[in-house]
Amino acid sequence: MSQADDPQQDPIAYFLQDIAYQGKSERTQAAYERVLRDFEKFLEDGTDRTTTAQTLDSASHRDCMAYIHGLRGAVAESTVATYASYLHRFYGYMTQVGTFESNPMALVVEEIDESIDTDPQRRDISVPGMRSFVDRLAHPLDRAIVVTLLKTGIxxxxxxxxxxxxxxxxxxxxxxxxxRPQLDGRPDSLYVxxxxxxxxxxxxxxRRASNKRQRDTVIPVDPELRDVLVKWLAVRPDPVSEAKPLFTGTSDNWGRRITTDMVHHTVEAHARDVGWYHDGAGxxxxxxxxxxxxxxxxHLRDRTGDRGIVKYLRGDVAQDIIDTYTHDWGSRVRDVYEQHIYQLL
Structure with a gap:
């Protein structure tokens, strides 16, 4: 039996083999291995810490916090967040398959905004400004794409x-x-x-694209998004695929699932029209x-003041963190979302 087949002998090799089977690129596999091996070495060499864990399966949340803390100042904050997310996904997966008893990164990532962009230099567009942008979109597919992205954050x-x-x-x-069965009893909802x-x-x-969220997510569909999607469904070409994609092409790729290139081209074209996109700009x-x-x-974080719910909607946190908030998480998400989501139409 090779190390990659034995999770006890080399958990990292086992994990890497599994994400390869899941379709992760060689570049992604290499990035995971680099981070995980670095953390493994940190545990083995950690003689100056108050904790004593020297193996991956015995690491505590304090070991994880010490490792993340040691990265700060040496790499950018975005890189710190990426390393944290890699460790969290590794431990979450190994816990799911029964190799490890718990995920020590769960408590750590609760305090880290893994993916939220807080760059103060990023263009600042107000809700009224975005409303005017959406109002310019006449094509049902373009309107459905943009409003779905804006209303869900996917x-x-x-x-x-x-x-x-x-x-x-x-x-x-x-x-x-x-x-999906996960949507039974949850009308006006989107499952990601x-x-x-x-x-x-x-x-x-x-599939030609990956979903990068850490957990399956049910996102509320408010009346505005529902209206846009109903109008899109009324004119949507019959799908070519038996998977029945929600968004299909209306030109050369008639009836075929739209691609990320198409989404980027659609957004870029409309952003150029209003001066929000320029070649060479960052x-x-x-x-x-x-x-x-x-x-x-x-905008949703500022309106709700609840980072936990925004993280859930973005798919940035795993189930073990969600469980620390409430046993009725789904209802709480919908209530907060419907009270605070901005209006675009």
Whole structure:
């Protein structure tokens, strides 16, 4: 038996082999291995710490915090967040498969904003300004793409991977539509899975984009987004794929699942029209699909004052953290979301 087949002998090799099977690129695998081996070496050499764990399976949350703290000042804060997320995903997975008893990173990431962009130099667009931008969008697909991104904070790849089964609507206009079991009893909700990865088969279809969230997420659909999606569904081309993608092309790729390139091109074209995108400008100035995720995060966080709920909606935290908040998390998310989500139409 090789080390990669024995999680007890080399947990890192076992984890790397599994994410390779899941379709992660060689570059991603190498990044994970670099971070995990560095943490493993940190544990083995950690003679100056008050904690004594020297192996991955015995590491405590204090070991994890000491490692993350030691990174600060040596690398950028965004890199610190990336390292933390890699460790969290590694421990979360090894706990799920039963190799480790618990995830010591769970308490650590609760205090870290892993992915929230707080760059003060990023373009600042007000809700009224974004409302005017949305008002210019006449094409049903363009409008549905932009409003979905703005109202949910999902990534471009996650939007592309949505199937019709991932959307549950009150008085659903789609005849005979069967939604995911996770959406039963949750009308006007969108299910964003953590499973799809580039190169894998999901719902019987080869996927070209990955969902990068740490947990499956149910996101409320407010009346504005519902209205936009109903109008899109009324004119949406019949899908070519049996997976029945939610968003399909309306031009050369008629009926085929939209791609991340299409989403980026759509957003860029409309952003150029209003002076929000310029060749040669950096991410801080240009409006892209990722900017909409930043807009969602910033405005909803400021309105709610609740980072935990915003993290949940973004898919940045795992189930073990969610459980520390409330046993009725789903209802709380919907209540807070519906009270504070900004109006765009």
């Amino acid at each position: 990534r471009a790849g996650e939007l592309c991977n949505l199937d019709q089964r991932d959307l549950n609507l009150t008085d659903d206009p789609r005849d005979g539509m069967t939604v 899975s953590a499973t799809p990865s580039r190169g894998s088969q999901t719902n019987g279809e080869h 991410a801080a100035d240009n409006v892209t699909p990722h900017y909409f995720r930043h807009f969602f995060t910033t």
